[in-house]
Amino acid sequence: MIAKSRFRCHRAMGGAECQKVLDLGCGDGSLLKYLKEARNAHGYGIEIADANILACVKKNVNVIQMDLEAGLSEFEPQSFDFVILSQTLQAMHNIELVVKEILRVGKHALSPFPISATGDAAFRC
DSSP: OHHHHHHHHHHTTOOOOOOEEEEETTTTSSSHHHHHHOOOOEEEEEEOOHHHHHHHHHTTEEEEEHHHHHHTTSSSSTTTEEESSOOOOOSOHHHHHHHHHHHHHHEEEEEEEOSTTOEEEEEEE
């Protein structure tokens, strides 16, 4: 799944490099690490789980521990080129707030949406 997410995210970002990225629910930081290495992207991951915070730190990924459903008030409007929500949407209770915050802080939003019974996903910008 992570390899598919990496490919789709890489493709959805187009030819741009040096992008500022915010990965919401970044897990262990694998996607951010990949984007840093493959696209020279920089940015932050947002995560709530202690074990994932530690995994991000071990991978040298910038991570902030916070609850997404409390909003993203720490970030200025349009402060990221891409905001990625790749594995967290289904766990959200206040999806409307999260989506509004994504659109506020990001110039582009990337999120996988299931498009078939096989579990394939497509990134929508």
